Amino acid sequence: xxxxxxxxxxxxxxxxxxxxxxxxxxxxxxxxxxxxxxxxxxxxxxxxxxxxxxxxxxxxxxxxxxxxxxxxxxxxxxxxxxxxxxxxxxxxxxxxxxxxxxxxxxxxxxxxxxxxxxxxxxxxxxxxxxxxxxxxxxxxxxxxxxxxxxxxxxxxxxxxxxxxxxxxxxxxxxxxxxxxxxxxxxxxxxxxxxxxxxxxxxxxxxxxxxxxxxxxxxxxxxxxxxxxxxxxxxxxxxxxxxxxxxxxxxxxxxxxxxxxxxxxxx
Numbered sequence: 001x002x003x004x005x006x007x008x009x010x011x012x013x014x015x016x017x018x019x020x021x022x023x024x025x026x027x028x029x030x031x032x033x034x035x036x037x038x039x040x041x042x043x044x045x046x047x048x049x050x051x052x053x054x055x056x057x058x059x060x061x062x063x064x065x066x067x068x069x070x071x072x073x074x075x076x077x078x079x080x081x082x083x084x085x086x087x088x089x090x091x092x093x094x095x096x097x098x099x100x101x102x103x104x105x106x107x108x109x110x111x112x113x114x115x116x117x118x119x120x121x122x123x124x125x126x127x128x129x130x131x132x133x134x135x136x137x138x139x140x141x142x143x144x145x146x147x148x149x150x151x152x153x154x155x156x157x158x159x160x161x162x163x164x165x166x167x168x169x170x171x172x173x174x175x176x177x178x179x180x181x182x183x184x185x186x187x188x189x190x191x192x193x194x195x196x197x198x199x200x201x202x203x204x205x206x207x208x209x210x211x212x213x214x215x216x217x218x219x220x221x222x223x224x225x226x227x228x229x230x231x232x233x234x235x236x237x238x239x240x241x242x243x244x245x246x247x248x249x250x251x252x253x254x255x256x257x258x259x260x261x262x263x264x265x266x
Contacts, residue, residue, distance in 0.1 A: 021254035023219035032074035032208030039081025042194035049198035070097035074208035076105035108200035184225025
């Protein structure tokens, strides 16, 4: 077993770009079905982002049918952005269905730094073993009770046996044994609502076609970061950017990934 004080292996740019290209190819070839429990603000944009990339979204919250929808999906997203009773009840059924059917699921603990009740619920969900956790620095600090430094992210991922995908100026993705750092993206991504929610859904889509959760999560974040840069080059502001990033997700390919991906190593 790895010494808790030993840093994880840092993945190379070549390794990351190769994985991302392969995952993108499989995603488009298989068109995985992703069931999304996400907030009301994010539903439309998230669905369009998945469709643009090649996945098939579903969004029902009905307790009468969500179990069947999840069972017939390839991955599940649980997003806490709208923390209401309907979504909590739907989450319980959906996570149970995912577990029973051996499906990977992603937790996006939106705004758990704003309310302790939400953070407690997120910690309870972690015990149900999501494959990946995608969040920002403030959310990680609230969940892990630790500053979002590389060592803390690696230790948290190792202890919970999941992948942490921490977004920021430099994205940090780790399973505790391997760590990837990514520096793609653009400031306009923070000016469009639901961008992070859509990114989490894309993590779920990648998990549907890639059993290595670290590879799937890093690939999704590479793809989204590069798509953000591509969109910014054709945008005048947030409005045109929101449309342009859908076009970028639709057109991104292996050559673009190889040419544009950036890590702390390059």
